[in-house]
Amino acid sequence: MKNIIFKNLIIFIISLFFIIIFLEVLNLVLSGVPIYDKLGINRFQLTYIKSKNTKINNNFFPRNENSIINKSYIENCGYQESGIYHQTFTPDLNGFWNNDNKLYKNTDIVMIGDSFGMSSCVNSPYDFRSQLEKKSKKKILNLSPGSGGPLKQLRVIEEFTKDTNFEYFIWFYYEGNDEIDLSREIAKNFFGKEMSFSRKVTDKNIHPFSTQYRILASKDEIFVDYKKLLKWIDQFQNIKKIDKDYAKKWDSEILVKSKIFLAERLRGLNSLIKYFNNEKRSTDILEKEYEAVVKRMNIYLNSKEITKKYICYLPKYTRLVHKKKKPSRS
Numbered sequence: 001m002k003n004i005i006f007k008n009l010i011i012f013i014i015s016l017f018f019i020i021i022f023l024e025v026l027n028l029v030l031s032g033v034p035i036y037d038k039l040g041i042n043r044f045q046l047t048y049i050k051s052k053n054t055k056i057n058n059n060f061f062p063r064n065e066n067s068i069i070n071k072s073y074i075e076n077c078g079y080q081e082s083g084i085y086h087q088t089f090t091p092d093l094n095g096f097w098n099n100d101n102k103l104y105k106n107t108d109i110v111m112i113g114d115s116f117g118m119s120s121c122v123n124s125p126y127d128f129r130s131q132l133e134k135k136s137k138k139k140i141l142n143l144s145p146g147s148g149g150p151l152k153q154l155r156v157i158e159e160f161t162k163d164t165n166f167e168y169f170i171w172f173y174y175e176g177n178d179e180i181d182l183s184r185e186i187a188k189n190f191f192g193k194e195m196s197f198s199r200k201v202t203d204k205n206i207h208p209f210s211t212q213y214r215i216l217a218s219k220d221e222i223f224v225d226y227k228k229l230l231k232w233i234d235q236f237q238n239i240k241k242i243d244k245d246y247a248k249k250w251d252s253e254i255l256v257k258s259k260i261f262l263a264e265r266l267r268g269l270n271s272l273i274k275y276f277n278n279e280k281r282s283t284d285i286l287e288k289e290y291e292a293v294v295k296r297m298n299i300y301l302n303s304k305e306i307t308k309k310y311i312c313y314l315p316k317y318t319r320l321v322h323k324k325k326k327p328s329r330s
Contacts, residue, residue: 023265032271033317034263041259044079045250048226049257051083062088062123062222073213078224081121085223088123088216094160096143098124106165108138112153113172114181116314117144141166149181150293151190158300169306171297174314179286186289274319 036046060082066072067088078086092099097118111117111129119127125134129142141164143156150173157169216222233249250256294311301309 023269026268026272027265028268030268030271032267032274034260034267035270036260036263038270039259039263041256041263042248042250044226044229045256046260047080047083049253049260056082056084060123060126061085063125066090066124067216067219067222069217069219070215072216074216074221075121075213076224077121079229083224085123086221087121088222096145096160098127098129099141099143100139103139103141104160104164106139107141108166109136109140109168109170110143110157110161110164110166111140111170111172112143112145112157113312113314114144114148114153114174114178115146116174117142117172118146120146138168144172147181149178149185150290151182151185154293154297154300155190157297161304166306168308168310169301170310170312172312172314174316175319176314176316179290182290182293183286186286 036043062085068090072088072090075087078084089097091097093101093104109132111132117128119129122128124130129140133140141161143153143160145152145156150171153171230250298309
């Protein structure tokens with residue numbers, strides 16, 4: 001009996017060893033996104049712990065001289081992004097981010113995309129547009145609304161570049177969510193609907209989870225305040241309207257760190273599962289609608305005699321780790 005138990009124990013240890021080796025090899029070959037959400041980790045607590053235990057490049061901290069009290073806007077994205085600082089920007093005459101108003105008359109490049117184009121939660125001068133200007137030595141008008149898909153972006157270009165002289169047009173397409181956004185925009189008839197592109201801005205002290213922009217009242221607001229966040233969670237714990245993940249009580253740090261470790265160790269396995277779980281392709285109707293959006297954009301740009309037009313395709317990271325897998329849209 002003892003021999004059987006001993007043999008089973010040896011088999012178990014050897015099996016566990018090979019499982020660990022297998023997972024480590026997968027992590028090395030397929031470095032997919034860790035499965036934090038599947039382990040039920042509060043996203044704010046995750047960012048808080050990661051920011052405390054990760055070496056932060058101080059060069060990316062927002063520059064205080066670029067943040068103007070009572071004129072700059074602030075977005076509470078830091079709780080889910082850097083864990084240390086929020087995004088601040090000075091709106092132009094149409095509410096877009098840090099553009100010189102003169103660029104609406106004459107510029108070299110007009111660019112548009114979603115949060116990638118806007119460089120969500122990346123402060124100047126490290127945002128996409130600033131770096132592209134530095135490299136290209138050209139003036140750029142960035143009209144990325146920060147959310148929304150190709151159809152909304154089309155309407156933004158039609159609305160705000162009527163009187164703009166420019167030579168290049170760059171359009172960013174993100175594989176991860178632009179199809180989903182397009183389907184929503186089609187359902188809401190964004191083709192013919194009158195639209196407002198103004199940003200929601202408030203001078204009130206809104207709760208930390210709001211996606212609204214508010215006016216910067218103090219430069220201390222640039223940096224995240226987890227004490228204030230925890231106080232707000234505790235105060236509004238039982239309000240049903242709030243996302244459960246937002247109002248969820250924080251677990252002990254030891255438990256969360258254990259979950260983070262497990263998520264990091266299983267990221268390769270998660271990526272392998274995604275490889276065999278083929279994504280559903282868009283319907284022919286959606287593909288035709290996307291083509292219609294591109295065609296309408298092309299007609300508009302041709303009317304302005306713009307010949308240097310580029311679509312920059314941004315793939316999903318979770319697909320990019322598999323070099324042989326084709327994108328969801330050819």
